[in-house]
Structure formats: structure tokens, C-alpha cells
Amino acid sequence: MKAGRRSIYVGAAAIVQLLTACSGEPAANNVAPSAQTQNAATPVADGKLVLAFGDSLYAGYGVAQNESFPFRLEQALKAQGLAVQVHNAGVSGETSLGGMQRLAFTLDGLPRKPDLLLLDLGGNDMLRGLAPEDSEKNLRAILDELKRRQIPVLLTGMLAAPNMGADYGAKFNALYPRLAKDYGLPLYPFFLDGVIGDPKLMQADSIHPNPAGVNVIVGKIAPVVAGLLKRS
Numbered sequence: 279m280k281a282g283r284r285s286i287y288v289g290a291a292a293i294v295q296l297l298t299a300c301s302g303e304p305a306a307n308n309v310a311p312s313a314q315t316q317n318a319a320t321p322v323a324d325g326k327l328v329l330a331f332g333d334s335l336y337a338g339y340g341v342a343q344n345e346s347f348p349f350r351l352e353q354a355l356k357a358q359g360l361a362v363q364v365h366n367a368g369v370s371g372e373t374s375l376g377g378m379q380r381l382a383f384t385l386d387g388l389p390r391k392p393d394l395l396l397l398d399l400g401g402n403d404m405l406r407g408l409a410p411e412d413s414e415k416n417l418r419a420i421l422d423e424l425k426r427r428q429i430p431v432l433l434t435g436m437l438a439a440p441n442m443g444a445d446y447g448a449k450f451n452a453l454y455p456r457l458a459k460d461y462g463l464p465l466y467p468f469f470l471d472g473v474i475g476d477p478k479l480m481q482a483d484s485i486h487p488n489p490a491g492v493n494v495i496v497g498k499i500a501p502v503v504a505g506l507l508k509r510s
Contacts (some may be wrong), residue, residue, distance in 0.1 A: 336368025
């Protein structure tokens with residue numbers, strides 16, 4: 279296991295901090311605008327539309343809008359010559375159930391069908407100790423709807439915190455590879471790869487990336503997204 283993964287979440291105190299943060303952040307801390315605010319955006323003419331659908335890691339908890347993952351990803355893709363808009367549909371505190379419930383509403387509110395959807399849900403399920411089987415059921419419902427609408431998906435995975443226990447971790451960590459295999463989807467195995475455990479790249483809660491951490495994540499995932507868009 280890489281060094282960045284050895285300290286996936288720094289102790290039980292960090293878990294408590296994250297549960298508190300993700301279940302209802304004060305407006306002053308959640309700097310990035312809500313998904314509802316950004317749903318009014320208009321896609322780039324004749325360009326690609328990417329939907330970042332997930333939790334606080336997409337929403338941009340604790341960072342400014344222009345420091346959030348979707349914003350920085352869009353910048354990186356444009357720097358590669360792609361005409362693209364990355365639409366932020368992240369909601370802090372979102373569980374897989376919440377995502378399942380708002381998926382159709384979010385998609386129907388877009389100007390057109392996305393060329394690619396990035397899916398990042400399940401981390402809050404894990405931190406709440408929800409059964410991986412229930413998370414899988416909800417994620418399968420989401421993927422079934424996206425398949426019905428013929429929307430390509432890049433699944434971005436999460437790893438269980440070590441203090442969730444070995445049995446829980448084994449079940450949760452197998453979830454994303456299994457979904458990717460069953461649905462024939464590309465998988466980015468661990469969204470926080472390269473940043474988790476590094477205080478220079480994480481916010482004070484040791485969970486959410488700071489702007490420098492977001493840049494590292496974008497640097498790793500942008501080539502994957504660019505490749506998928508070029509093939510679409």
C-alpha cells in the first residue's frame with residue numbers, strides 16, 4: 279500500500295470531525311456554492327459537458343469555488359485543448375441514498391445530457407457505518423439510471439477508514455471494483471490518492487483536500503477524464 283494510503287484517516291478523532299462536518303457544514307466553512315447554485319450554468323457551445331456528481335469532495339468543502347475540484351478540473355482539461363465545462367453537482371454530506379434520490383432531478387435540470395458523469399458517493403455511508411450492501415444497492419440504482427439514459431460514467435472510488443475494522447473494510451473496499459466490473463465502467467480507484475495523510479495537502483480536519491491537494495488530485499485524474507472525452 280502506498281504511503282499516502284497508510285493514513286487514510288488520521289485516527290478516530292478525524293472520523294468524528296468529518297461526520298460533524300459532512301452532516302451539516304456551517305455556511306461560513308462551506309465556501310463553494312451549492313450544486314443548486316451551479317445548476318444554472320450553461321455548457322460551452324459545441325463543447326463537452328461533464329457532470330461531477332458526488333459529495334463534499336466534489337462540492338469543494340472548505341475551499342473557494344475557483345479552488346474546487348470541478349473548477350480546477352475544467353481548467354486542466356481546457357489547458358489540454360478541450361472545449362469543456364465541468365458542472366459541479368456535489369453536495370456536502372451526501373450519502374449514496376441521497377444521491378440516488380436527487381439524480382433524476384439533477385439530470386433533468388441540465389441544459390443537455392452530459393458527455394461524461396464523474397460519480398463519487400459512498401464515503402459518507404462508510405463514515406456513518408452504513409452497511410456496504412445498502413450502499414451498493416443505492417449505487418447500482420444510480421448506475422442503472424445512468425445506463426438507461428446512456429450517460430457515460432467514470433467511477434471514482436473510496437477506501438474505508440482503518441478504524442472501521444477489517445471485515446467492514448474488506449466489504450467496502452471491494453464495492454467499487456465490483457461495480458466497475460459489473461457495469462463495464464472505468465474506475466479511478468481512490469479519489470484521495472496522493473494527498474490523504476499529507477498535512478501540506480489536507481485541510482485541518484485531515485479529510486478534505488486543501489487547494490494544493492485539489493491540484494494534486496486534478497493532476498492525477500485529468501488525463502483519465504481527457505482520454506474518456508476524446509473517445510466520446
